[in-house]
Amino acid sequence: MKMTKFVFVPVLAAAALGMHSAYALDVPGPLVDPAWLNAHLKDVKVLQISGPMASFTTAPNYKDVNGKQVATTVSGHVPGASFVDFEKIRVTRDENGKKVKGMIPTKEEFEKLAQAWGINKGEPIIIVPKGLSTPDVDEATRLYWQFKFYGQDNMAILNGGMAQWLADGMPAATDNPAVAPGNWVATAERKNILATYEQVKHAVEHGNVEFADARPSNQFMGVFTKKDELSGHLPGAKNMPPDLLTTADGSSARFLPKESYLSMMKTVGLNSGKEIIDYCNTGHLASGLWFVTHEIVGDKKARLYDGSILEYSMYEGAKMNDPAALKK
Secondary structure (H helix, E strand, O other): OOOHHHHHHHHHHHHHOOOOHHHHOOOOOOEEOHHHHHHOHHHOEEEEEOOOHHHHOOOOOEEEEOOEEEEOOOOOEOOOOEEOOHHHOOEEEEEOOEEEEEEOOOHHHHHHHHHHOOOOOOOOEEEEEOOOOHHHHHHHHHHHHHHHHOOOOOEEEEOOHHHHHHHOOOOOEOOOOOOOOOOOOOOOOOHHHEEOHHHHHHHHHHOOEEEEEOOOHHHHOOOOOOOOOOOOEOOOOEEOOHHHOEOOOOOOOOEOOHHHHHHHHHHHOOOOOOEEEEEOOOOOHHHHHHHHHHHHOOOOOOEEEOOHHHHHOOOOOOOOEOOOOOOO
16 A cells, blocks of 8 residues: 555646646545545645644554454545645634734734645645544644635545545555745635624624534533633534534545535524524634534635633623533
8 A cells, every 4th residue: 555656656746747737627626535536636736734744644554344444543644745734724813902812913924834735826725634533624724724815716525534535445645745935825814704703793792694613512501611711602503513513424424415514504503594603612613613604505705703711701791601600
């Protein structure tokens, strides 16, 4: 399965020669499968956000199952991929005099990151998570949302991530090639997919939107509360916890069909037709729910509350519903 060289070298060679046939390619949707990506490796820029560098450069282990080599550890990377460190894609920002962690970088900061990953103008982007759980898939959706905010449209996430790539028998590379800086430029600041504290506060007071809480149910109910956060959930919020967003069949965490999400959203009460603001603790898990509501379901009014409950809790008088009432 160490089929790295013959796949990876031509990709680098094509890039070095300026053969960017990729720029004429439109990705087929917000999700692609391993077969599609393998067929278009020369046409796209792959960003892998699947753990630390040690995992990126370590070969997966395999075992023989009925004559087929099956990966027992998920590591290595898609040939030609650039390494992305999730810990570096978000920053601490000053919001109304408050230091809020985990926020989207400024346009200039994000441009520098994207260029350092080797992305060029007009280049289609495929983002690859580890793909073992919803939280690590949500690392990819967070990066996707940030690119979307700054104007990138021609991009997709590899459904099932590296876990599904290996499960489908695709080759894993283990090198750490030098990346030539790209010239990608942010072309927008799409504030229509971002919710601010002021907008959330107004919505709480006037009930003009629906809140979708992407956290585990114990946090939604106030049974468990993270440090520096208020217990419970935003008034009127409905809970779509992480374990509802992807498959749980043991091979990889993959997104569900649109119809499944529509049915579940209706079941939990997200069916009024109002605009939806997705939130969590810091905008990580909520990016997955935003990806579902905005990109898969197709609700183009869905917004992500970037600061989420961590920021919301910083304001005196912030209103919450706290069913468990453990702090009273």
